[in-house]
Amino acid sequence: MARKMGSFRHSLLERRERLLSTTKGYSEIVFPNIQEDLNESTRNWCSYRFFSDKIVGLGKQVQDFAYRGYQMGKSDPRKIVFSAKLGLALMLISLLIFLKEPIKELSQHFVWAILTVVVVFEFSIGATFSKGLNRGIGTLSAGGLALAMAELSHLAGAWEEAVIILSIFSVGFCATYAKLYPSMKPYEYGFRVFLLTYCFIMVSGYRTGEFIHTAISRFLLIALGAGVGLAVNILIYPIWAGEDLHALVAKNFTRVATSLEGCVNEYLNCTEYERIPSKILTYQASDDPLYSDYRAAVESTSQEDALMGFAIWEPPHGPYRSFNYPWKNYVKVSGALRHCAFMVMALHGCILSEIQAPAERRQVFHHELKRVGAEGARVLLELGNKVKRMEKLGPVDILYEVHEAAEELQNKVDRKSYLLVNAESWEIGNREKELGEPQDLLTFDDDENNKVLEYKSRSEAVLDLRSMTMPKSWDRHVPQHGHQAHLPSKYFL
Amino acid sequence: MARKMGSFRHSLLERRERLLSTTKGYSEIVFPNIQEDLNESTRNWCSYRFFSDKIVGLGKQVQDFAYRGYQMGKSDPRKIVFSAKLGLALMLISLLIFLKEPIKELSQHFVWAILTVVVVFEFSIGATFSKGLNRGIGTLSAGGLALAMAELSHLAGAWEEAVIILSIFSVGFCATYAKLYPSMKPYEYGFRVFLLTYCFIMVSGYRTGEFIHTAISRFLLIALGAGVGLAVNILIYPIWAGEDLHALVAKNFTRVATSLEGCVNEYLNCTEYERIPSKILTYQASDDPLYSDYRAAVESTSQEDALMGFAIWEPPHGPYRSFNYPWKNYVKVSGALRHCAFMVMALHGCILSEIQAPAERRQVFHHELKRVGAEGARVLLELGNKVKRMEKLGPVDILYEVHEAAEELQNKVDRKSYLLVNAESWEIGNREKELGEPQDLLTFDDDENNKVLEYKSRSEAVLDLRSMTMPKSWDRHVPQHGHQAHLPSKYFL
Numbered sequence: 013m014a015r016k017m018g019s020f021r022h023s024l025l026e027r028r029e030r031l032l033s034t035t036k037g038y039s040e041i042v043f044p045n046i047q048e049d050l051n052e053s054t055r056n057w058c059s060y061r062f063f064s065d066k067i068v069g070l071g072k073q074v075q076d077f078a079y080r081g082y083q084m085g086k087s088d089p090r091k092i093v094f095s096a097k098l099g100l101a102l103m104l105i106s107l108l109i110f111l112k113e114p115i116k117e118l119s120q121h122f123v124w125a126i127l128t129v130v131v132v133f134e135f136s137i138g139a140t141f142s143k144g145l146n147r148g149i150g151t152l153s154a155g156g157l158a159l160a161m162a163e164l165s166h167l168a169g170a171w172e173e174a175v176i177i178l179s180i181f182s183v184g185f186c187a188t189y190a191k192l193y194p195s196m197k198p199y200e201y202g203f204r205v206f207l208l209t210y211c212f213i214m215v216s217g218y219r220t221g222e223f224i225h226t227a228i229s230r231f232l233l234i235a236l237g238a239g240v241g242l243a244v245n246i247l248i249y250p251i252w253a254g255e256d257l258h259a260l261v262a263k264n265f266t267r268v269a270t271s272l273e274g275c276v277n278e279y280l281n282c283t284e285y286e287r288i289p290s291k292i293l294t295y296q297a298s299d300d301p302l303y304s305d306y307r308a309a310v311e312s313t314s315q316e317d318a319l320m321g322f323a324i325w326e327p328p329h330g331p332y333r334s335f336n337y338p339w340k341n342y343v344k345v346s347g348a349l350r351h352c353a354f355m356v357m358a359l360h361g362c363i364l365s366e367i368q369a370p371a372e373r374r375q376v377f378h379h380e381l382k383r384v385g386a387e388g389a390r391v392l393l394e395l396g397n398k399v400k401r402m403e404k405l406g407p408v409d410i411l412y413e414v415h416e417a418a419e420e421l422q423n424k425v426d427r428k429s430y431l432l433v434n435a436e437s438w439e440i441g442n443r444e445k446e447l448g449e450p451q452d453l454l455t456f457d458d459d460e461n462n463k464v465l466e467y468k469s470r471s472e473a474v475l476d477l478r479s480m481t482m483p484k485s486w487d488r489h490v491p492q493h494g495h496q497a498h499l500p501s502k503y504f505l
Numbered sequence: 506m507a508r509k510m511g512s513f514r515h516s517l518l519e520r521r522e523r524l525l526s527t528t529k530g531y532s533e534i535v536f537p538n539i540q541e542d543l544n545e546s547t548r549n550w551c552s553y554r555f556f557s558d559k560i561v562g563l564g565k566q567v568q569d570f571a572y573r574g575y576q577m578g579k580s581d582p583r584k585i586v587f588s589a590k591l592g593l594a595l596m597l598i599s600l601l602i603f604l605k606e607p608i609k610e611l612s613q614h615f616v617w618a619i620l621t622v623v624v625v626f627e628f629s630i631g632a633t634f635s636k637g638l639n640r641g642i643g644t645l646s647a648g649g650l651a652l653a654m655a656e657l658s659h660l661a662g663a664w665e666e667a668v669i670i671l672s673i674f675s676v677g678f679c680a681t682y683a684k685l686y687p688s689m690k691p692y693e694y695g696f697r698v699f700l701l702t703y704c705f706i707m708v709s710g711y712r713t714g715e716f717i718h719t720a721i722s723r724f725l726l727i728a729l730g731a732g733v734g735l736a737v738n739i740l741i742y743p744i745w746a747g748e749d750l751h752a753l754v755a756k757n758f759t760r761v762a763t764s765l766e767g768c769v770n771e772y773l774n775c776t777e778y779e780r781i782p783s784k785i786l787t788y789q790a791s792d793d794p795l796y797s798d799y800r801a802a803v804e805s806t807s808q809e810d811a812l813m814g815f816a817i818w819e820p821p822h823g824p825y826r827s828f829n830y831p832w833k834n835y836v837k838v839s840g841a842l843r844h845c846a847f848m849v850m851a852l853h854g855c856i857l858s859e860i861q862a863p864a865e866r867r868q869v870f871h872h873e874l875k876r877v878g879a880e881g882a883r884v885l886l887e888l889g890n891k892v893k894r895m896e897k898l899g900p901v902d903i904l905y906e907v908h909e910a911a912e913e914l915q916n917k918v919d920r921k922s923y924l925l926v927n928a929e930s931w932e933i934g935n936r937e938k939e940l941g942e943p944q945d946l947l948t949f950d951d952d953e954n955n956k957v958l959e960y961k962s963r964s965e966a967v968l969d970l971r972s973m974t975m976p977k978s979w980d981r982h983v984p985q986h987g988h989q990a991h992l993p994s995k996y997f998l
Contacts, residue, residue: 084686091685099677102700106673106708110666123616123705130701135685173603180599184592192584192628193577207595208623212616215599294840295806313788314807347787351854358851361844426927433922440923 093249098133101244105129105237121229128237133245136253138322140245143201144238145325150205151234155227157183158213162223176214183210198321252329253322254339258399260316261346264309265396268353269389271305275359276385278302280378282371288364302360309346309353316343331402345399352392373431380421387414586742591626594737598622598730614722621730626738629746631815633738636694637731638818643698644727648720650676651706655716669707676703691814745822746815747832751892753809754839757802758889761846762882764798768852769878771795773871775864781857795853802839802846809836824895838892845885866924873914880907 085092109122132147134140165175184207190196191203212230217223291298298304323339332338362369374381391414398405425432578585602615625640627633658668677700683689684696706723710716784791791797816832825831855862867874884907891898918925 081682081686085682091682095678095682095685098681099674102677102704103670103674106670106704109708110670110711122708126704126708127701130697130704177596177599177603181592181596184595185588188588188591189574189578189584192588193574204623208620211595211599211619211623215602215615215619218603290837293844294837295843296837296840310803311806313804344783344787344789347789350788351786354847354850354854357847361847423930426930427932429926429928430931430933433926434919435922437916437919438923439920 090249090251094135094251097244097248098129100248101129101133101241102126104244105240108236108240121233124230124233125237125240128234129241132238132241135251136256136319136322136326137246137250138253138319138324138326140242141325142198142322144242146199146202147205147234147238150202151209151231154206154209155213155231158210158217159223159227161214162217173218176218180211180214183207250329252326253319254326254332254337255330257316257319257323257339257342258332260312260319261342261349262396262400264312264346264349264353265392265399267305267309268349268356269392269396271302271309271356272352272359272392273385273389274302274305275356275363276381278363279359280374280382282368282374283363284368285364292364302363306353306356306360310350310357312346313350316346335402342399349392376428376431377421377424380417380424383417384414384421387417390414583742583744587628587744590737590741591622593741594622594626594734595619597737598733601729601733614726617723617726618730618733621727622734625731625734628744629749629812629815629819630739630743631746631812631817631819633735634818635691635815637735639692639695640698640727640731643695644702644724647699647702648706648724651703651710652716652720654707655710666711669711673704673707676700743822745819746812747819747825747830748823750809750812750816750832750835751825753805753812754835754842755889755893757805757839757842757846758885758892760798760802761842761849762885762889764795764802764849765845765852765885766878766882767795767798768849768856769874771856772852773867773875775861775867776856777861778857785857795856799846799849799853803843803850805839806843809839828895835892842885869921869924870914870917873910873917876910877907877914880910883907 105125109125128147132140132144134143161176161179165172165179168175187203187207187210191200196203209230213223213227216226220226289298289300292300292303295307297307320339320343323337328337391410394410598618602618621640625633625637627636654669654672658665658672661668680696680700680703684693689696702723706716706720709719713719782791782793785793785796788800790800813832813836816830821830884903887903
């Protein structure tokens with residue numbers, strides 16, 4: 013309500029200002045929108061400017077689109093190469109079809125060659141092989157089955173048509189049902205091709221009576237399309253799924269390391285979100301760099317699985333021979349890294365959470381926390397580099413420094429844990445009381461405070477006292493203030 | 506080495522036993538494998554039994570396969586219905602082609618109708634619409650462009666063929682490059698159809714000189730296929746992606762709740778993994794129920810996104826009207842739930858980690874921890890039920906109980922935090938010492954211990970003392986033992 017009133021007053025002020033500052037007429041101030049709308053619509057339909065504006069706008073959109081396309085090509089030139097390769101393959105197959113015109117029978121079915129190129133031509137070699145294999149096996153098995161069924165249907169005599177229709181139904185049912193089985197998912201495309209080929213040969217064969225001819229010419233043209241597609245895709249600048257997987261895993265290490273160090277630094281700098289982006293709360297993609305880095309590492313599971321599924325189809329290539337083509341191990345390494353990403357996620361949760369440790373407490377552990385963060389990030393970066401350069405770990409224990417840093421932090425926590433506990437409520441006796449400093453944390457002056465705290469636990473409530481000042485000699489003395497925030501270290505670390 | 510020796514001795518013992526217990530000859534004991542292999546291969550190639558065994562084995566495999574198929578159908582009968590629907594659609598389209606034989610011209614291109622049914626017929630209505638739309642737009646725009654280009658190429662006269670080939674290259678390049686743009690991913694199939702149609706019409710039109718005829722007959726047959734496919738898929742037992750999404754989100758709540766309560770209980774029961782399954786460490790699917798439940802909730806991102814992408818295409822249906830078809834909100838809710846799953850993941854990490862809190866310390870907080878876990882799980886289950894039944898939350902604050910439980914735990918932690926800190930290393934003075942109980946945690950008797958601890962921090966090392974006994978009156982007294990484990994609460998909670 014208060015906000016509404018505020019915005020209302022604000023708009024009133026704005027209007028008065030406009031009244032004073034402009035020399036326009038009364039109506040324009042009271043009904044500025046209507047006036048503008050009228051002006052707009054008059055302009056829209058009557059003047060030349062409208063069209064020129066539209067054209068300029070369209071031109072800008074096209075320019076923008078072209079610019080983004082240019083940016084994409086600049087950041088990954090392989091995409092340009094790949095597009096050109098596909099264009100080349102299509103051009104080649106069209107040329108072959110044009111030249112082959114004498115063999116009329118074969119070129120009647122030329123659509124299969126084009127279809128095969130369009131469908132089989134995938135970005136990476138592995139994906140191309142996997143799809144090609146699916147297509148090949150689907151076509152061959154469907155062709156065999158269709159020929160057998162055609163012979164059987166001939167025996168049925170007058171019932172031939174009924175047998176064909178029924179066989180189409182039952183093959184359609186069985187192939188679709190098998191396709192839905194989870195472990196059959198990689199072969200989904202093969203099942204589709206199987207169905208299509210079977211129906212095509214049965215129907216086409218029945219119409220022309222030439223089952224075998226249909227099957228063979230179709231197979232030849234698919235082989236032609238697959239041959240051209242594979243040759244162009246493999247021989248000219250091949251793009252390997254295995255290399256993509258390798259680069260992705262190495263990049264994930266860098267991402268998690270950046271996120272880790274970023275989280276620790278932001279925590280120590282007491283960065284606070286004024287309002288947590290709802291995209292982060294609902295785990296959607298966001299442009300917060302801390303968040304997007306670790307989210308990308310967590311979210312790459314499906315991409316890695318897909319790349320691995322393709323990489324295992326690829327022929328020997330590149331420097332991977334000495335490691336025996338470690339695609340599965342890359343995925344495992346990335347899975348282990350994902351656990352680190354979950355930890356970073358938990359750290360980020362400390363920055364995101366409503367309950368925050370006071371800045372002064374963070375400063376006490378500043379040096380140690382920073383060192384642990386930096387050393388952890390260093391280890392991750394080092395591992396990422398090793399993965400990237402395909403090197404083995406040296407004789408130096410790369411965990412040494414991070415263990416040292418962790419131990420240093422642990423010692424500091426041990427020495428300073430009185431900052432993190434609520435010693436005056438200990439059952440074994442109140443240390444502070446014994447020292448003559450009663451602390452009465454939970455006496456609030458007014459009802460309003462209690463209302464706010466209705467659903468907060470005591471320790472949560474206590475943490476609201478962020479503005480308190482610290483005694484200068486904090487490190488060496490027992491707390492002097494009555495309102496010190498005592499929080500268990502789970503909120504702090 | 507020790508293990509190798511052990512297994513060697515074990516196998517020796519085994520052999521002696523076999524020598525004593527069997528009456529077979531010497532050679533069979535010294536070379537048991539060779540003998541068995543020889544027997545096996547003799548049997549394999551000479552006897553009838555080999556083939557019968559193989560056939561029985563094959564029969565068993567078929568039986569097993571059929572059984573698993575039966576199980577799949579039993580758990581989700583929609584899969585059976587869907588398969589039958591596809592079979593029916595294929596049967597109908599074949600029938601139509603058979604009947605239409607008089608219109609020879611049209612039925613020459615019947616393959617497009619079959620192709621469309623096979624490709625467009627997807628499990629859910631939304632996916633079917635989305636693919637159908639892609640196919641329709643791809644075909645229409647490619648048809649338009651191809652007709653325009655055909656007219657242009659006619660103008661080129663002698664260079665017609667070259668213009669066609671070049672246009673195929675440039676269209677192939679542009680369409681593929683646009684397809685690779687990330688935001689174009691949902692339309693990937695449309696681009697493929699576009700390319701295929703364009704090439705087909707250009708090549709086929711050039712061969713027959715009938716560009717328009719090819720384009721129209723092709724479009725009519727695609728419309729026929731799409732019509733039959735859509736009619737069968739929508740009119741007979743429609744399967745909605747939106748309903749799947751709804752069920753998935755509701756199920757994820759149950760999964761996370763089960764996992765949460767399971768983690769807390771296992772923690773309190775001090776369940777330890779003898780050896781952590783490497784699948785968990787590398788974040789792969791595993792059959793550990795705790796792990797698989799929360800992993801499924803985390804991993805369902807891509808599935809949810811796919812289902813939402815389909816659901817927004819679906820026509821109004823079911824009880825979702827009153828909620829204005831909340832597909833996007835379902836995904837958001839599930840994203841928020843994912844944060845709970847990450848917390849459960851962190852809890853599970855406590856059970857998985859090498860450093861474990863001693864059982865006795867866990868028992869101190871047993872009641873409170875159990876209550877927090879149970880109440881948290883109850884809230885999640887309740888929310889899941891509300892989502893499932895599409896009800897709004899009642900006037901009762903469902904967070905009340907879990908807040909109460911958390912506060913109870915917090916109070917307990919406040920009262921007992923002396924169990925969690927290393928008070929004798931406090932810089933402000935050693936409480937225990939003042940009470941006359943020196944604790945010398947870090948004097949180890951032998952070198953071996955120190956070696957083990959080389960890379961462990963002090964507090965980590967202290968936690969190895971799990972076998973210690975607790976004083977019976979633990980709750981009310983200052984610890985009496987010298988070797989109590991003092992750990993910051995981050996290890997404990």
